[in-house]
Amino acid sequence: MPEKKKLVLIDGHALAYRAFHALPPTLSTKSGELTNATFGFTSMLLNVLRDERPDYIIVAFDVGRTFRHEEYPEYKAHRREMPEELHYQFERIREIIKALNIPIVEAPGYEADDVLGTLARQAAAQGLETLIVTGDTDIFQLIDERTRVLISGRRFSDTVVYDEQGIEKRYGLKPAQLVDYKAIVGDTSDNIPGVRGVGKKTATTLLQKYGSIENIYQHLDEVKSTRFREALAKARDAAFLSKHLATIVTDVPVSLDLGACRFGSFDRARLKEIFRELEFRSLMDRLPGGEVSGPPQQLSLFGQETSAPRERTALTEHQVIVTEPALDALVERLHRAQAVTFDVETTSTDAMQAELVGIALTDEPGKGAYIPVGHRTETGNQLPLDAVLNKLKPILTDPRIARYAHNGKYDITVLARHGLPIPDLAFDTMIAEWLIDPASRNLGLKSLAQARLEVEMTPISELIGKGKKQTTMDRVSVERVAPYAAADVDMTHRLVSVLEPELRKRALWKLFTEVEMPLVTVLAAMEMRGVKLDVKYLDKMSAELQKRLAALEREIQDMVG
Structure with missing residues (x-):
C-alpha cells in the first residue's frame, strides 16, 4: 500500500x-x-x-x-x-x-x-x-x-x-469531548466561564458517563450530588456558551490548495541572509537539504538518508606533513615566528578520554599545516607520535613564541596527556569572545568565524556525520581532515587580530592577559590531577545527615499529629 x-x-x-x-x-x-x-x-x-x-x-x-x-x-x-x-x-x-x-x-x-x-x-x-x-x-x-x-x-x-x-x-476522555470538558471547567486563559463549583474530576466523571454536555443536562436529575446538580442547573446558559466559545469551527471560508502548499523549494540564499542578520549560526546546518547549496532549489533530502558533501571554496592553503624533512622544515619556519596557533584533532570531545589523531599549526593567515599521527585509514603513511611531539616541543614550550588556540584548555589537556605539556597560552579566541560578550552565541569556532570574519567554515558533521552514523576523526582520511584542520588554525590565527583590538578598546586586555590566560593552564592541570575525596569522611557525614533527617521527620509528624 x-x-x-x-x-x-x-x-x-x-x-x-x-x-x-x-x-x-x-x-x-x-x-x-x-x-x-x-x-x-x-x-x-x-x-x-x-x-x-x-x-x-x-x-x-x-x-x-x-x-x-x-x-x-x-x-x-x-x-x-x-x-x-x-x-x-x-x-x-x-x-x-x-x-x-x-x-x-x-x-x-x-x-x-x-x-x-x-x-x-x-x-x-x-x-x-x-x-x-x-x-x-x-x-x-x-x-x-x-x-x-x-x-x-x-x-x-x-x-x-x-x-x-x-x-x-x-x-x-476522547478528543471530541474536550470542548464539553471546557464547557464545564471553563478556561481562565481565554476567560471562558464554565460552571462555577464543578471541578475537573467531577467534569471528567460526568462526561465519561454521559458523553457530552447536552446529555448531562438531559440526565441532570440523575446527578447524585445536590451541590453539583444545582451548580449545573444554575449555570446552564454559561455551560452552553462556554462550549460554543471553545469549539473550533471547521467551515472557515478557506481552501486547501495542495499545489500551493507542497514543500520542496525555498530561497536558501535569502534564508542564510536572514540567519546571518539574526545571528542564527546554529540553525544554518539544519536547513532542509543542508548539504546542498545554491539559490531556490528542489530538495533532495527527503528521499535520501545522506547526500554528497557540499563543495566549498578553499580559503586556507594547507600542507600535509608526513615525512621527517617536511616536519623539520615546518619546525624551522615556526622557530622564527612571533606567534604560533595550534589545534588538535582527536577521537572525543572529552579531553581526558580523547586519542590524538593529528596536530595542526600555523604562523600566518591563509596557511595551515597538518601532521597526522593517529588516522586508522593511513597505515604506514604517518610519522610516529613520539617523534612528532619531540620535534614540536621546542616550538610549543619556547617562551619567546606566543601560542594561540581556540578553547585552548582542551588542546593543552590532550597534548599533556600524550607527553607534551604546554607551559602557557597567550591568546584563546573563545575566551576573548566570551569576555567581550558574555551572552555571545558564537563561542564555537565555526560560529565565531562566521560572525567576526564572515567566513563559512566546514562543519565537523561533514567529516564524521551525525547521529547513529557518526564516526570518529581517526576513521576519516587524512585527505579530508587536513584542509579542515588547517582552516581551524588559520581562522583562529586571523581572529586574534580582530579580537585583540576590541579587548583593548573595552579595557579588558589586562584582565584577559593577567587573569584569564594564566588560568587556562591552571584549570587544565587541576582537571588532569583531579580532586581527592575523603570517602570515609563523606560516608560518615551521610550517615549523620540521615539521622538528622529521620529526627526531623519524627518531629514534623509529632507537630501535625
Whole structure:
C-alpha cells in the first residue's frame, strides 16, 4: 500500500507566543534585536521539517478580533496587548516563512485554530494524514484517526505528539469531548466561564458517563450530588456558551490548495541572509537539504538518508606533513615566528578520554599545516607520535613564541596527556569572545568565524556525520581532515587580530592577559590531577545527615499529629 501523504499545519501565533515566554529575553543580536520568539519558532519549524518530512505545509496566524469577541465581549478581555518585543518578531518570523516558500493562511473574524481545523478536515476528506504543530492544548479537540498534534512541553524544546490514545490516557476522555470538558471547567486563559463549583474530576466523571454536555443536562436529575446538580442547573446558559466559545469551527471560508502548499523549494540564499542578520549560526546546518547549496532549489533530502558533501571554496592553503624533512622544515619556519596557533584533532570531545589523531599549526593567515599521527585509514603513511611531539616541543614550550588556540584548555589537556605539556597560552579566541560578550552565541569556532570574519567554515558533521552514523576523526582520511584542520588554525590565527583590538578598546586586555590566560593552564592541570575525596569522611557525614533527617521527620509528624 502506498504511504499516505502528510500535511503539517503550524499554529504560528501559539508557537511564537510559547517561544517568547519560554526562551530567555537575553537571546538577541549584537545590535540589540530580541530574537527569542523568532529563534524558538524557527528551531521548532526546522525540527518538524527534518523529523516529519511533510509533503505539504501551511502556517496559520490570528488576524485580530473574531466572532467570539463579538458574541462574548469578555472573551480573552483580560489579556494584555501583545508586547512590542514580540510584535516586531512576528515580522521576522513571516520573513523566514516566506523564504521557506511556505504559504500563510489567515481568515478575518476567525482564530488560527479555526483555520487549522478547517484545513485539517479538508485534508482528511482528501485522504491526507495531518500533524498540527502548536503551543496550545485547545487544538486537541481536532485529534482523530487522521489528525495528530505536536505540542511543546514544559521546556520549549521538549515536544510530545498526541493521538487519540494519548488524549484518552491524559484526560480520560476522547478528543471530541474536550470542548464539553471546557464547557464545564471553563478556561481562565481565554476567560471562558464554565460552571462555577464543578471541578475537573467531577467534569471528567460526568462526561465519561454521559458523553457530552447536552446529555448531562438531559440526565441532570440523575446527578447524585445536590451541590453539583444545582451548580449545573444554575449555570446552564454559561455551560452552553462556554462550549460554543471553545469549539473550533471547521467551515472557515478557506481552501486547501495542495499545489500551493507542497514543500520542496525555498530561497536558501535569502534564508542564510536572514540567519546571518539574526545571528542564527546554529540553525544554518539544519536547513532542509543542508548539504546542498545554491539559490531556490528542489530538495533532495527527503528521499535520501545522506547526500554528497557540499563543495566549498578553499580559503586556507594547507600542507600535509608526513615525512621527517617536511616536519623539520615546518619546525624551522615556526622557530622564527612571533606567534604560533595550534589545534588538535582527536577521537572525543572529552579531553581526558580523547586519542590524538593529528596536530595542526600555523604562523600566518591563509596557511595551515597538518601532521597526522593517529588516522586508522593511513597505515604506514604517518610519522610516529613520539617523534612528532619531540620535534614540536621546542616550538610549543619556547617562551619567546606566543601560542594561540581556540578553547585552548582542551588542546593543552590532550597534548599533556600524550607527553607534551604546554607551559602557557597567550591568546584563546573563545575566551576573548566570551569576555567581550558574555551572552555571545558564537563561542564555537565555526560560529565565531562566521560572525567576526564572515567566513563559512566546514562543519565537523561533514567529516564524521551525525547521529547513529557518526564516526570518529581517526576513521576519516587524512585527505579530508587536513584542509579542515588547517582552516581551524588559520581562522583562529586571523581572529586574534580582530579580537585583540576590541579587548583593548573595552579595557579588558589586562584582565584577559593577567587573569584569564594564566588560568587556562591552571584549570587544565587541576582537571588532569583531579580532586581527592575523603570517602570515609563523606560516608560518615551521610550517615549523620540521615539521622538528622529521620529526627526531623519524627518531629514534623509529632507537630501535625
